[in-house]
Amino acid sequence: MTWFADHVGEVLGLTAQHVYLAGLPLLIGLLIALPLGWLARRYRVLYAPFTVGTGLLYTIPSLALFILMPFIFGTRILDPVNVLIAMTIYTVALLVRTVADALGAVPDHVVQAARAMGYRRVKRFFAVELPLAVPVISAGLRVAAVSNVSIVSVAAIIGVPQLGLLFTDGFQRTFYDPIIVGIVACTVLALVFDLVILLATRLLTPWQRAAGGRA
Amino acid sequence: MIGFDEVTKRYPGGTVAVDRLSLTAPTGRITVLVGPSGCGKTTTLRMVNRMIEPTSGSITLDGRDTSRMKEAELRRGIGYVIQHAGLFPHRTVLDNIGTVPRLLGWDRRRTEARSRELMERVGLPDTLGRRYPAQLSGGQQQRVGVARALAADPPVMLMDEPFSAVDPVVREQLQDEFLRLQDELGKTIIFVTHDIDEAIKLGDQVAVLRVGGHLAQLADPAYLLAHPVDDFVADFVGRDRGYRALSFQPTPRLPLAAERTLTLGETTTGVGGDWVLVVDEENHPVGWVEPQRVHGEVTSTMLHRGGTLARSSGPLRAALDAALSSPSRRGVIVDDSGALVGTVRAHEVLTAIERAERPELADPLHPGAPVR
Numbered sequence: 001m002t003w004f005a006d007h008v009g010e011v012l013g014l015t016a017q018h019v020y021l022a023g024l025p026l027l028i029g030l031l032i033a034l035p036l037g038w039l040a041r042r043y044r045v046l047y048a049p050f051t052v053g054t055g056l057l058y059t060i061p062s063l064a065l066f067i068l069m070p071f072i073f074g075t076r077i078l079d080p081v082n083v084l085i086a087m088t089i090y091t092v093a094l095l096v097r098t099v100a101d102a103l104g105a106v107p108d109h110v111v112q113a114a115r116a117m118g119y120r121r122v123k124r125f126f127a128v129e130l131p132l133a134v135p136v137i138s139a140g141l142r143v144a145a146v147s148n149v150s151i152v153s154v155a156a157i158i159g160v161p162q163l164g165l166l167f168t169d170g171f172q173r174t175f176y177d178p179i180i181v182g183i184v185a186c187t188v189l190a191l192v193f194d195l196v197i198l199l200a201t202r203l204l205t206p207w208q209r210a211a212g213g214r215a
Numbered sequence: 216m217i218g219f220d221e222v223t224k225r226y227p228g229g230t231v232a233v234d235r236l237s238l239t240a241p242t243g244r245i246t247v248l249v250g251p252s253g254c255g256k257t258t259t260l261r262m263v264n265r266m267i268e269p270t271s272g273s274i275t276l277d278g279r280d281t282s283r284m285k286e287a288e289l290r291r292g293i294g295y296v297i298q299h300a301g302l303f304p305h306r307t308v309l310d311n312i313g314t315v316p317r318l319l320g321w322d323r324r325r326t327e328a329r330s331r332e333l334m335e336r337v338g339l340p341d342t343l344g345r346r347y348p349a350q351l352s353g354g355q356q357q358r359v360g361v362a363r364a365l366a367a368d369p370p371v372m373l374m375d376e377p378f379s380a381v382d383p384v385v386r387e388q389l390q391d392e393f394l395r396l397q398d399e400l401g402k403t404i405i406f407v408t409h410d411i412d413e414a415i416k417l418g419d420q421v422a423v424l425r426v427g428g429h430l431a432q433l434a435d436p437a438y439l440l441a442h443p444v445d446d447f448v449a450d451f452v453g454r455d456r457g458y459r460a461l462s463f464q465p466t467p468r469l470p471l472a473a474e475r476t477l478t479l480g481e482t483t484t485g486v487g488g489d490w491v492l493v494v495d496e497e498n499h500p501v502g503w504v505e506p507q508r509v510h511g512e513v514t515s516t517m518l519h520r521g522g523t524l525a526r527s528s529g530p531l532r533a534a535l536d537a538a539l540s541s542p543s544r545r546g547v548i549v550d551d552s553g554a555l556v557g558t559v560r561a562h563e564v565l566t567a568i569e570r571a572e573r574p575e576l577a578d579p580l581h582p583g584a585p586v587r
């Protein structure tokens with residue numbers, strides 16, 4: 001593994017790129033999925049088209065999506081924005097149903113109580129429904145995070161640098177060291193994402209631990 | 216005062232949940248809606264704070280048409296308590312109670328002070344303030360629910376089976392505390408239950424609904440038990456309604472017998488007869504002993520405690536129960552301080568019952584209403 005020792009700086013740089021390309025879409029995707037999921041809950045007719053429609057997006061092969069971006073959005077071919085947008089689409093695809101179902105799982109008597117107290121709709125969403133949906137949304141977010149970390153590496157093929165570059169590089173040279181380093185780095189990254197989401201969830205839901213602590 | 220005027224609710228799909236309901240819930244009183252499952256109790260209740268909009272008819276609060284008021288403001292002025300309390304699982308007890316005050320724009324400090332005051336009012340220990348609902352017992356959760364509804368001191372309270380999810384002992388306790396609280400606060404309350412006993416215990420007036428949302432009878436509890444208007448109501452108020460009605464009949468002067476007593480610590484030697492009543496130093500009855508069976512000083516562990524006590528100023532039901540439950544068949548009657556006055560036998564109570572007047576036939580809530 002002298003290769004790794006010689007290329008630490010390069011690997012770290014690629015990792016940073018990877019975090020950026022996989023992580024930012026996670027946040028943006030969540031922000032987009034929240035209102036969409038809310039709408040799918042609020043207007044039942046929208047539920048099927050929204051969840052099925054966004055779900056279908058996930059089936060588009062990532063390479064195709066990366067290549068199509070410049071045509072759809074008029075971006076430059078090698079622009080990392082193409083990857084950011086594509087990854088955001090995947091995140092939304094995974095999260096709309098999660099958000100809708102998470103909001104649907106908030107107990108009805110709690111929502112009714114909130115109405116009866118005099119909460120208006122928007123405030124009720126932020127003060128009652130969203131906080132209670134956090135655990136389920138977070139579970140979906142963890143899946144999306146791992147999926148993003150993995151899918152982003154494909155972007156190496158269209159020349160956007162991140163850890164995936166180690167795979168193409170190793171493949172072209174039939175040299176396994178970068179491939180192994182890439183796999184390890186991706187795995188560690190996925191675990192770190194997972195951990196961060198888990199920690200954030202714990203911070204946002206002190207009531208959940210309290211409930212568990214009783215038994 | 217809450218007024219229903221010819222209120223009908225037809226759900227999409229055609230179910231008529233409430234059918235031309237006219238009803239007045241007087242200020243400062245508890246009006247109980249009771250009836251079998253699906254008879255429209257919850258629907259009726261939720262139309263008051265407009266969580267459900269009536270199909271036709273109007274509902275007024277102190278004469279003002281609720282459909283002209285802003286929903287959120289209307290609701291903030293009406294306390295609402297439901298089964299399982301409907302507490303916010305993600306908020307502490309204090310924050311749950313402070314919900315409406317915060318919505319009304321009170322600052323944190325004032326809200327917390329108010330929440331703590333209410334915790335005390337409903338009998339919740341101070342230490343529970345920072346807990347989450349999942350860390351409370353069912354009874355405690357219901358108390359938080361009541362405290363939350365009272366937080367902004369609304370004149371009107373809507374309660375939908377608030378005590379039905381707790382065990383019978385806790386339920387009884389909550390009911391008693393609720394009545395005590397209402398004595399102090401004098402809210403205008405509509406209370407929904409499917410338990411006729413609860414209705415009779417809590418209601419100043421009871422509205423019996425039948426499936427389809429028809430008002431079958433509106434009367435005060437004593438009248439309802441004595442004069443159910445038709446078979447449905449008679450059936451619903453139950454088989455032992457004659458006995459339960461005695462809860463509302465004050466005890467007349469009974470022919471009390473003087474009872475020979477032993478004081479705790481006295482010896483049974485030389486005392487004959489079957490059962491002897493034992494009292495403490497303050498002449499409060501504590502139980503019965505059989506002198507032939509025990510020897511020496513009477514201690515509290517020897518006592519038979521099966522008999523209930525009845526206050527001479529209490530209802531006839533208590534006097535009869537005292538006689539029926541006493542091992543000696545002599546029912547123990549005490550005064551308001553709990554001191555022994557005398558004993559009475561079941562047949563003497565029955566004679567008094569036979570002589571007592573039934574609640575008169577004119578419907579006190581609807582003077583002039585025809586009696587079927």
Ligand SMILES: Nc1ncnc2c1ncn2[C@@H]1O[C@H](COP(=O)(O)OP(=O)(O)OP(=O)(O)O)[C@@H](O)[C@H]1O
Pocket residue numbers: 226227228230231232251252253254255256257258259409
């Ligand atoms: N949202 C709704 N849509 C259609 N029908 C409804 C709806 N809510 C209630 N109903 C129907 O209206 C009738 C009255 O319901 P409601 O909930 O008021 O009864 P309830 O007296 O409170 O019953 P329970 O004692 O079981 O709580 C029932 O037949 C019920 O099925």
Ligand SMILES: [Mg+2]
Pocket residue numbers: 256257258
């Ligand atoms: Mg109901």
